[in-house]
Amino acid sequence: MSGSSAGRQAAPAEVTGWLAHSFDDFFGNTNTSSSTVPMNALEGSTGRNQHQKKKDLSLPASSKNKVLPRKRAKSSSVDLSCSRSRQNQSQSQDEPWVDKYKPETQNDLAVHKKKTEEVEAWLKMHIFQRQPKQGGSVLLLTGPPGCGKTATIQILVKDLGIQVQEWTNPISLDFTKEDLKSVFGHDSNFHTFPSQAQAALFQDFLLRANKYNKLQMLGESSENDKKLILIEDIPNQFYRDPNSLHEILRRFVRTSRCPLIFIISDNFSGDSNQRLLFPKEILEELCISNISFKPVAPTNMMRVLNRIATIEATMNREKNYAPDRTSLESICRGCSGDIRSAINSLQFSSVKDCSLEDNFRSSKKGSSTLKCETVVSKTRKKKKSDTLENQEIQAIGGKDASIFLFHALGKIIYCKREPLSESEFPQLPSHLSEYHRDTLLIQPEEIVEKSHMSGSMFNLYLHQNYVEFFANIDDVVRASEYLSTADVLCSNWNSRPVMEKYSASVATRGVIHSNTTRAFAQCQGGMGFRPLHKPQWFFINKKYQENCLAAKSLFSSFSLPPECLQTELLPYLAMLTNPMRNQAQIAFIQDVGRLPLKRHFGRLKLETLTDKDSGIPDLFVNYEGDLADVNAMETAVQMEKNKTNKNESDGFPLSSSQCSGNELPCSQPQPIAAQAIMEEDELKIEEYDTD
Numbered sequence: 039m040s041g042s043s044a045g046r047q048a049a050p051a052e053v054t055g056w057l058a059h060s061f062d063d064f065f066g067n068t069n070t071s072s073s074t075v076p077m078n079a080l081e082g083s084t085g086r087n088q089h090q091k092k093k094d095l096s097l098p099a100s101s102k103n104k105v106l107p108r109k110r111a112k113s114s115s116v117d118l119s120c121s122r123s124r125q126n127q128s129q130s131q132d133e134p135w136v137d138k139y140k141p142e143t144q145n146d147l148a149v150h151k152k153k154t155e156e157v158e159a160w161l162k163m164h165i166f167q168r169q170p171k172q173g174g175s176v177l178l179l180t181g182p183p184g185c186g187k188t189a190t191i192q193i194l195v196k197d198l199g200i201q202v203q204e205w206t207n208p209i210s211l212d213f214t215k216e217d218l219k220s221v222f223g224h225d226s227n228f229h230t231f232p233s234q235a236q237a238a239l240f241q242d243f244l245l246r247a248n249k250y251n252k253l254q255m256l257g258e259s260s261e262n263d264k265k266l267i268l269i270e271d272i273p274n275q276f277y278r279d280p281n282s283l284h285e286i287l288r289r290f291v292r293t294s295r296c297p298l299i300f301i302i303s304d305n306f307s308g309d310s311n312q313r314l315l316f317p318k319e320i321l322e323e324l325c326i327s328n329i330s331f332k333p334v335a336p337t338n339m340m341r342v343l344n345r346i347a348t349i350e351a352t353m354n355r356e357k358n359y360a361p362d363r364t365s366l367e368s369i370c371r372g373c374s375g376d377i378r379s380a381i382n383s384l385q386f387s388s389v390k391d392c393s394l395e396d397n398f399r400s401s402k403k404g405s406s407t408l409k410c411e412t413v414v415s416k417t418r419k420k421k422k423s424d425t426l427e428n429q430e431i432q433a434i435g436g437k438d439a440s441i442f443l444f445h446a447l448g449k450i451i452y453c454k455r456e457p458l459s460e461s462e463f464p465q466l467p468s469h470l471s472e473y474h475r476d477t478l479l480i481q482p483e484e485i486v487e488k489s490h491m492s493g494s495m496f497n498l499y500l501h502q503n504y505v506e507f508f509a510n511i512d513d514v515v516r517a518s519e520y521l522s523t524a525d526v527l528c529s530n531w532n533s534r535p536v537m538e539k540y541s542a543s544v545a546t547r548g549v550i551h552s553n554t555t556r557a558f559a560q561c562q563g564g565m566g567f568r569p570l571h572k573p574q575w576f577f578i579n580k581k582y583q584e585n586c587l588a589a590k591s592l593f594s595s596f597s598l599p600p601e602c603l604q605t606e607l608l609p610y611l612a613m614l615t616n617p618m619r620n621q622a623q624i625a626f627i628q629d630v631g632r633l634p635l636k637r638h639f640g641r642l643k644l645e646t647l648t649d650k651d652s653g654i655p656d657l658f659v660n661y662e663g664d665l666a667d668v669n670a671m672e673t674a675v676q677m678e679k680n681k682t683n684k685n686e687s688d689g690f691p692l693s694s695s696q697c698s699g700n701e702l703p704c705s706q707p708q709p710i711a712a713q714a715i716m717e718e719d720e721l722k723i724e725e726y727d728t729d
């Protein structure tokens with residue numbers, strides 16, 4: 039039962055393949071290893087592996103007829119085994135190296151040892167040391183694609199002898215009433231749409247997987263009843279309606295007897311999938327553990343690539359090139375910690391008969407035979423050819439090298455430099471010597487581009503965070519001037535899409551150049567880690583929009599634009615002792631219409647930027663995550679506000695200033711300062727009764 043049983047309704051072909059494999063022994067295919075029980079259990083049940091298995095099965099399929107007579111006519115067995123070994127050989131040569139060299143033991147894994155141990159400890163704790171009445175436990179494995187999450191689970195369940203029942207999304211969603219009836223065992227009168235059916239099937243799968251053991255296949259031992267449920271293929275319906283997943287999980291946690299593991303890959307726009315499906319409240323409510331994997335470290339990656347390259351070079355010398363260390367390093371750099379992508383790139387760039395690869399190699403040869411005359415041009419050429427090589431490697435299978443905002447900001451703020459001797463670089467004239475800097479090892483424009491964020495949004499983050507990393511007030515003045523220039527470049531909505539790149543370039547290079555404490559390579563250390571924060575601008579802009587809206591509705595009789603109301607009329611009304619206003623208007627005047635001359639504004643609480651944060655607030659993401667769409671976002675804020683205001687009984691909309699930001703999520707900065715001023719208000723505005 040389990041995933042396979044649930045999937046049976048939808049994908050009979052898969053099930054047939056599955057069973058056919060299990061009866062291979064019956065047909066005399068003694069080569070098929072059936073003794074590795076837990077691993078087979080996993081492989082048989084995983085969608086990806088089913089696919090792989092189907093591929094494996096497609097070969098014996100043609101040979102099945104041949105295999106059968108093998109038992110009767112011994113003479114033919116030699117030929118057959120020869121042809122099979124040839125077949126196997128050619129198959130193994132065509133086999134993707136990610137599968138051919140898939141890790142077999144924990145030591146083979148490219149994942150950090152501590153991470154493997156953490157997962158192992160969780161499995162032991164929730165499977166072997168489980169209390170009799172303990173409910174179901176849920177583990178969430180997150181991390182970038184190809185960092186070895188699935189490989190780790192595969193190895194650990196094999197080592198610990200745990201059975202795995204994995205959910206695979208049904209391929210066909212055209213459920214008939216009969217299908218549903220056979221799943222639920224009764225006539226369902228309700229209308230079920232395919233997406234709902236998917237969720238219903240998922241729920242049914244969980245129930246069954248929890249209740250029944252996996253079907254025992256020939257050669258599998260029945261002693262082992264330790265198992266877990268694995269979900270890597272999350273039904274799409276849950277992205278549309280995360281609440282339905284939460285309901286199912288609540289029920290699972292109450293009733294289940296075995297653990298449930300979700301594997302979710304991050305994408306470059308951050309951990310939004312994870313946040314959507316597993317918000318903080320659900321993690322806390324259901325005590326869901328979260329183990330987050332990091333991209334594979336370059337040293338581990340190099341170890342794996344080296345091993346594969348060496349084996350391939352000795353085994354298949356005539357078919358494959360043996361890449362040198364530099365090529366391996368550039369593959370390593372181009373794959374952003376994704377081992378799957380790195381091994382695929384290695385395989386592709388090692389094949390001899392690939393015309394693309396020939397082009398690649400000839401161009402590489404061409405560039406390396408160039409003779410450089412001076413030291414300067416040599417250095418430059420070397421760098422240029424390195425970049426070129428990098429780009430080419432990326433072009434033939436490298437991975438899109440996106441970086442999270444957190445790292446992108448770090449690269450700008452902690453900019454790395456390289457000392458170059460006077461002969462290598464032209465010197466500035468003496469009167470400009472204060473502007474001399476060592477050569478930057480980064481390209482700020484490239485970093486902004488890889489962060490997948492608009493230039494002006496990136497500038498916002500830089501603006502919020504740069505001051506903490508400066509030690510000299512004059513440097514701050516210079517940097518802030520550059521940021522102002524960058525802001526002006528983006529001020530015209532018409533030219534903003536074009537100018538944003540220039541604006542980000544001015545801002546990033548301006549901030550980098552202004553910081554004299556990081557001017558030279560030798561003065562790079564010592565700053566230590568400092569947290570990065572999200573811009574206050576998000577909060578302030580939201581408040582500004584709300585105030586404009588409130589001003590317009592409360593003082594509509596003046597027919598003034600909201601800016602004029604807030605900067606001219608309200609400060610004036612605030613100075614009158616008898617402004618003839620109602621309570622809502624008075625509150626608004628108190629909040630907006632006066633500037634605190636005696637009090638200092640405290641700092642707003644800042645929200646920390648985490649390493650996997652996309653950096654784009656959810657409201658912006660809905661509007662395609664671009665600051666160019668801020669206007670759309672602003673309109674949305676206003677429309678939302680309009681809606682809430684309509685519901686207010688007295689007909690007077692109140693701005694959030696008057697609510698002291700209580701409606702804001704606690705993750706947002708809270709307006710402490712405004713509240714403090716309201717509390718210690720010295721201004722008395724009398725209420726004037728017009729009757």
Ligand SMILES: Nc1ncnc2c1ncn2[C@@H]1O[C@H](COP(=O)(O)OP(=O)(O)OP(=O)(O)O)[C@@H](O)[C@H]1O
Nearest residue numbers: 136140146147148183184185186187188189303378
């Ligand atoms: N030493 C190794 N360590 C980890 N994986 C390896 C290693 N050598 C080869 N591989 C292969 O690399 C691939 C790693 O992908 P895996 O599915 O584990 O990543 P993942 O983190 O689950 O990402 P995704 O969510 O994209 O599947 C697997 O196909 C695995 O067989």
